[in-house]
Amino acid sequence: MSDKINRVVLAYSGGLDTSVILKWLQQEYQCEVVTFTADLGQGEELEPVRRKAERAGVKPEHIFIDDLREEFVRDFVFPMMRANAQYEGLYLLGTSIARPLIAKRQIEIARQVGADAVSHGATGKGNDQVRFELGYYALNPDIKVIAPWREWDLTSRTRLIEFAEQHQIEVARDKRGEAPFSTDANLLHTSSEGKVLEDPWDEVPDYVYSRTVNPEDAPDAPETITVDFERGDGVALNGEALSPAALLTALNELGRKHGIGRLDLVENRFVGMKSRGMYETPGGTIYQLAHRGIEQITLDRGAAHLKDELMPRYAELIYNGFWFAPEREMLQAAIDHSQAKVTGTVRLKLYKGNVIVTGRRSPHSLYSEKVVTFEDDQGAYDQRDAAGFIKLNALRLRLLGRRDG
Amino acid sequence: MSDKINRVVLAYSGGLDTSVILKWLQQEYQCEVVTFTADLGQGEELEPVRRKAERAGVKPEHIFIDDLREEFVRDFVFPMMRANAQYEGLYLLGTSIARPLIAKRQIEIARQVGADAVSHGATGKGNDQVRFELGYYALNPDIKVIAPWREWDLTSRTRLIEFAEQHQIEVARDKRGEAPFSTDANLLHTSSEGKVLEDPWDEVPDYVYSRTVNPEDAPDAPETITVDFERGDGVALNGEALSPAALLTALNELGRKHGIGRLDLVENRFVGMKSRGMYETPGGTIYQLAHRGIEQITLDRGAAHLKDELMPRYAELIYNGFWFAPEREMLQAAIDHSQAKVTGTVRLKLYKGNVIVTGRRSPHSLYSEKVVTFEDDQGAYDQRDAAGFIKLNALRLRLLGRRDG
């Protein structure tokens, strides 16, 4: 808390925590605060944020409110989905994938306004601090980083609210008490953790869910949709061309309605502890299964299996905050190379929490009915070839068997 | 079709195909046929098989009918489930995992009765021939293998039935025509492929499903169950201790009722082509998610992530028929080493195709509420440590940024 800071770009939501941070930065560092608020599809009005920042003394030209939804889906979510990334087998990385974009934009703004520091509101126990700061340092190795939650003495809710009241920071009535859990939201997902979720034996209470209906309350009739892909990315829903963000938005609406994409998970954080979270990824869940569906007929086995083997590492890198690391980029290069012909249409049925791929077709299909058929294949495949194939695959096992048998 | 064979052990189901094979072997090789029929939980009466074999001239002491259900689940399904194995991200390997056990038992019987050959009814286009024969050769490098489908000239259904009729082989009325698809079943799953399933754009017809109700017809009320694990294996359902096969049987019943475990997949066969299959794995689907649930609180991150990275290779080995290969055993040794404390209870909700983990607890839990809590953790974790952690993780990215920025 020592180096002289002149100007700091704060990732600012306008909520209680980052409002307190804004004030604390001004006070503690005697520096000018620049606010940056991103629309990543979290579903909140952002214009009120401008007024709050102004009231806190931020210069109008230092208030940045950017709609990043298209960039988010096009340059972050979709590339990640090309990998079918799932952390620890289940989690679609909705929070992880948003952090590098926020970090990138903060560093751009810092350059633009001549700031020497950046700041965020992530706590000292979580992954987000790592993701933000690895992004900052990768993109500007000399930037100063202020992480108030690791520095200040506002270590309890009571003290935070006292500070807010002392400094005329508006505290929404429902924020006075302890929130029963904490959330993060963007176009890909909403995550919830903490408090009422802390015992992994306790069922997640109904009121924690916000993005999806309970499957039990979803429509009794299934709904069938199609998703079109081009070169590995979704481009249309039910035949209608949509931009990346528009497609994900539409899938979110479908997922919400049919109770799709809920996940109750105990996961391993990069900082070394286990945590329990609840995720809702309605559209992303549909999208990833659709993507797997189109890959099934357009990807060669060698490419598909290599992708499957690389995926856990790739997902771990994103989870741990290494989006801007060379090894993530190398894996992306490999993955992207595989997607050139991942083009076609997948049909899915949505029903009370289920996403069921019921058909896939492609102008670049590698599926050959002629070869695989149970009927006469007219010489497309000579069954006698299998004998030699098996014999040579078995040779080393036979040599082993002779030795060890 | 030349080497003199004296006695051959045939994997015999009593169905039309293997009945024809039995006769054909006797005729073509002028050899004694020993039949082996395994109860792997496929849900068929096996005693009629004895009569059929006898009628075909097999000596009573050469008719082997074994109940292998416990061995199947205990020594094959459960070890595989410890790995959370999924082929191509989705398939639970129900057919693949049964083949090595059948091959092992055939070789044992061959030794017992002094047979010099084994035979199976798998076709020349599929994976099963590979799985059977790699098993045979690994366990007895000098065994002779007869694969009639790759040898004979009964290449159409009509000729097969002609042969059957010529030789007084009973042809069930419903087998006279072409079956609309082909199936394989055991305690873990039922698979269906071929004919009506051959176009991957066409939806799987309702009548193909046999092990599960349609999720739409499943009960409207969810059902909550618990599964207990010890050292990585399931041991009890709803608190009642069950043997491996009994546990899987009970989970199958639950899965059937709630429409769980259907999968429509286009997969890559080892022999080089794509095929479309439909799988029903009701109990296995529940079991694997339960296993993942208990691992979430009992496995360390390092172990969990290594398992995730090894899994695709492990699944591929089983799919391709390399159960008895040293590299599968090496991976199994690594996986088994991780399971020593995978003990505890998982609670799951079953509802119309959904399997939802809603809680997990363990006497060996690594989850520490004290460390992770949003509340004051009384020094269990020092948030300032995160600063150094991030700084050193970022160091190489900063050096990169300085060079490339």
Add this chain to the structure above:
Amino acid sequence: MSDKINRVVLAYSGGLDTSVILKWLQQEYQCEVVTFTADLGQGEELEPVRRKAERAGVKPEHIFIDDLREEFVRDFVFPMMRANAQYEGLYLLGTSIARPLIAKRQIEIARQVGADAVSHGATGKGNDQVRFELGYYALNPDIKVIAPWREWDLTSRTRLIEFAEQHQIEVARDKRGEAPFSTDANLLHTSSEGKVLEDPWDEVPDYVYSRTVNPEDAPDAPETITVDFERGDGVALNGEALSPAALLTALNELGRKHGIGRLDLVENRFVGMKSRGMYETPGGTIYQLAHRGIEQITLDRGAAHLKDELMPRYAELIYNGFWFAPEREMLQAAIDHSQAKVTGTVRLKLYKGNVIVTGRRSPHSLYSEKVVTFEDDQGAYDQRDAAGFIKLNALRLRLLGRRDG
């Protein structure tokens, strides 16, 4: 040996074996033979080959003799070296990497001359048949492949020579007897195997080596050289710019002189058996160590370790003949992505079989004396950061220790 062949492109060396094949193809298939002879740096005069082909009745416009040395090194050897590929930890893949280029050129010529088949002289026990034929099929799925060694009845040396004499094929005097071993050579290496090398306990006799002096006979004085790299590829020797083939040629000369790059290996063939070979890769051995040297200061740790983990798979793909497979291309895309800044100079000392990297420097070095120094680093690195780094890396191990201790 049935389908009607009109015109076949034969990989033709002009030696006894492929001369016999030429004649046998004409006779057996009653087809026109087109010969293709590549200069890959094997160090033999190729013009005599033209006369031999003409004498065998090949039309002048059907005799192709191509100097592929630059393409070989630039498009095959160098990309492979970017990966530091070593099969089974030791073998630099000198034979494996030449096969796809030959296959590619044969298919091009087949297209050009309207041939419907290709043929090669590799035996049925080795890897080369696989490498050639996977290349052929990948590049032209409908090509017919003739592999005489798997088809004909000339299964002994005696019968081969009889056939040659019957057909006026010149048999060099030293080819009349059995060669004491078999070799393959190109600009990257010479391999030797068979006969006198077949017992892996017997030392390789001196007369088998052809590309390098015995280290014991190499100069008593070491020689120091520098190799310059740009974007991962070698571009200069001792400051003098050289084309890829010229650089490898010059390194071969240095390696030969100093007894560098001999390898006595028992390896695992793709077809399932072990074989014992002796390799001489003089220039390639120097080149790969130089490449590792320049990577040491220019590659980030994340990129370097990912490369190390991918390498065995990459090497296996090349060894097994999957150069044109999508998974090899995906790995290449990842590897190539890492090489953008692999630029600089490596100094090496060559001495009696040793290649010793003694220095490396680069305009893109990531090595920071300022950070690493034992001296005062003036704040470039804060040692206290290490405490937090260790604490968080240890957290999961401490939670484990508490549970299991």
Add this chain to the structure above:
Amino acid sequence: MSDKINRVVLAYSGGLDTSVILKWLQQEYQCEVVTFTADLGQGEELEPVRRKAERAGVKPEHIFIDDLREEFVRDFVFPMMRANAQYEGLYLLGTSIARPLIAKRQIEIARQVGADAVSHGATGKGNDQVRFELGYYALNPDIKVIAPWREWDLTSRTRLIEFAEQHQIEVARDKRGEAPFSTDANLLHTSSEGKVLEDPWDEVPDYVYSRTVNPEDAPDAPETITVDFERGDGVALNGEALSPAALLTALNELGRKHGIGRLDLVENRFVGMKSRGMYETPGGTIYQLAHRGIEQITLDRGAAHLKDELMPRYAELIYNGFWFAPEREMLQAAIDHSQAKVTGTVRLKLYKGNVIVTGRRSPHSLYSEKVVTFEDDQGAYDQRDAAGFIKLNALRLRLLGRRDG
């Protein structure tokens, strides 16, 4: 520097640095210091250490001097060698593998004497602090760790010597000035780094080497030896049975004489920076090549290739200090499983820096001259099998070629 410490176990060499630390701990923490000095084969007299510790006021029963050479080689070096571990392709991990043993013994002594803390003399920039402390925490999660180099203000050589003189700590004359580089030694290797080695372009000066003669000064005559292995571990040299430590000691003597095992490396430290080191691993270099040699004829391809793929990760874990982590143990379980038949004899030639495997034989050899031979194999291998093998391996490439060609 706050928590009250009662008794601390210090890893104590008796050299200047740890002598200063001993005194500093007594003074700074007002605590009792227990010294632990390990004989890991570093080649120094250890009894003088006892007198030094006594003079510094350590109670006789608190002075631990243990000969750990056999345990070191048997339980750490040999298991690691079973993996053929090389960090970043080249480094045999001589320092890394010693740290967990020291940590383990410190924790044992702490338990024995009722100490509540441990301390080491590693600096805050290196890997050793991480290796020590991860070991401590894994084995005793509640131990306190004191790392003086990260805490104290003796940040220059001058101040360190001043402190020593103030406290009557003997300073060897040759330690008064700055050492031109720093070293670590044990039975496996000697490492050198820092100062004169800091510019990676400068050649390592001759006087830095201490464990090996310059290859140029090594004998002009090669020396041939044999090493016997049993179940993956070395057991005899030239037919004479030796204990693990005795075998490594004897190989070290041979390596020293023939100038074997020098390595000049720029490596990536876990703490994020690159450093340049020089390693001498004379016996280990011979041993690892011998081990690879015996594996060549006794390991199946599947096992060998899996080992090669797992190795980089395994080596990284050891380098980074995760010896006691579950994922290292899992990999060890896989590796050890592969070694059951790695038994036999390897013959090697040592000559001026070269280690040349010239022969290997084993009662469990998988090498089959009968199968591989160029001569008539009498049916051991049917070359026609290769046609089917290739056809099915090519099938997916042909389907790809048809689509993309």
